[in-house]
Amino acid sequence: MNAESSSTVAKLLSYPLNGWYVAAWDHEVTAKTILSRTIAGRPLAIYRTQDGRPVALADACWHRLAPLSQGRLMGNDEIQCPYHGLRFNSAGRCTGMPAQETLNPSATVPSFPVVDRYRYVWVWLGDPTLADPSTIPDMHQMDDAEWTGDGRTIYAPCNYQLVLDNLMDLTHEEFVHSSSIGQEELSESEFKVTHTEDSVTVTRWMRDIDAPPFWLKNMRDKFPDFEGKVDRWQIIHYTYPSTICIDVGVAKAGTGAPEGDRSQGVNGYVMNTISPEQDRSCHYFWSFQRNYRLDSQLITTQLRDGVHGVFGEDERMLKAQQDAIDLNPDYEFTSLNIDAGGMWVRRLLERAMEAEGRSTTAAPRGFRSVGKAPAAVGAGE
Template sequence: MQTSRSFPLNAWYAAAWDHEVGRSLLARTVCGAPVVLYRRTDGRVTALADACWHRLVPLSMGRLVGDGIQCGYHGIRYDSDGRATHMPAQETLNPSACVRSYPVVERHRYVWLWPGDPAGADPALVPDMHWNDDPEWAGDGKTIHTECDYRLVLDNLMDLTHETFLHGSSIGNAELNEVPFEVTHTDTTVTVTRWMHGIQAPPFWAAQLAERFPDHTGPVDRWQIIRFEAPSTICIDVGVAKAGTGAPEGDRSQGVNGYVLNTITPETDGTSHYFWAFARNYKLLDQRITTRLREGVSGVFFEDETMLNAQQRAIEANPGYDFYNLNIDAGGMWVRRLLERMVDAEAGV
């Protein structure tokens, strides 16, 4: 018997961008659990259950007192470990008065939270998104609050043939549906690799190539290497290079390379926090390019968001409907298999 929960808990999930967490209280729901995040006076991040031990009032409605929180309803104070340190009108503290404290790690510009068994919260398991703060790369991103199951976002990212139809004016081209692709997997990763040789660059990539090679007008070799890391991070190696200059063999010097960085955090069974960024390895100090790319990718992802939210409404209107799968769904099917195994293992199935 399978559990009804669709997401594993023993994993790191992005709870916020690092710049979102400061000396104020930030409320966020991660894997169905309301949490409150803030920075202590030493700069480290604390994440506590967002519910007072006394009457379950959200602690995020209170205020910081030093490195702890004071509940905004009756004034009970908690330290950064979640233990009550003060109660109104009494000196004796109830020994059970505490709220859950969650393991957190700051890495790759995100604050990561572990909602499962804290004994397993090994920082080495944080997904690799180093391009987000690597000095050899430059970029920026945003957060989308999707009104859909997080697995629909993963499906969307593992099969990029939809670009031809949904993003035809920017990154789509017909060759996405005409060339073969390769799918490989391990116990925790799935990789989909696609190369398109000697094609015309779609508008988005033609504009990027022109930044480095203004006189180039000929065909390009285009690549998409999609790598999923369980449970919900997908980093996509993308780019174009002048056709025949060696990009498929590893020489990308005659092209432009980017990484689409995506990590999706389930909020509830039907909503999610989608953190994304686009990083590049050329003209690193040109803020004009960084801003233009961020806004351009944001427009593309808005098209995805609209489609995914509509898909979620359709799923809700057709309970019990089983998806049909095509060859292009191979990567996404493997992702779902890995997720099911993780969830079932936690449930002891």
């Protein structure tokens, strides 16, 4: 299958459930309070046991569906419903009914597989027998001693696939982020798309160019006297269902960065994982990690705040895009060459939805292609 033959719809697809989504930063989940968060359409009550283990229960009591997240945690790792006082353990089984002595054996609420990894709490909302922690996307730069950085969460008022589209095609930087990381070479340079059964990679190199303001500052943080041209790279790694880690950086032009020697440059990873909330909202967890000047908290804070400002520009555009989609229900998306990576992401998500036997939020509609999208190479064509 060529990328240009893929299809998409203005009414965006729903989300697969058999996959790991981030529910929260690890520091958001404690043994003292209950976090309420909706992931992939499922309201969750999230907390930690006294020994630090994360728990994710459906946020609805078995009795009258009162939100458990408004209840309280008991000293024995149980959660108590705020309405009639029913208590549930971390497996979701009712352990106490104040109004009667005999417990109904059916008194349970769903408990979901949950894992601490890479500074995040991950949850699996589909078939629990398929919840293999080894399939959590690789984000090792988040807690590797050779990297440092920080990030935030964006509550994005749009379908999560619009964020995936945004991150798989970075040519928008030329227009949306012209004062920081954008430059003409983004849309002028060639790129390569590869894919496997659960991943897509887009690789772009821009050689012998001027460094945009963001990267020039970072080069001078490491090399104070730097002047001249750079080689710039963007290597976008998507992993099913919704994690995108972007290997980015610049190095002094002609010093071997395209061949693997990045010693004369600065390298960062933009770590992104997007968890759908509902069809028109999502939680966008991100961090910028770097492997230079690890001891500088000033640089960490400056990078976090700088990237936060850049992503604020994306957030405004994504909201405007979602509003336009809602106001024009009969319009179709159109494909350009630059959409090849995002088109493959959509195809992997479509396959996952089909495998789960679930329909999409709208019937597939025609996809008009403008220009010839480059064919992706890899497994599953």
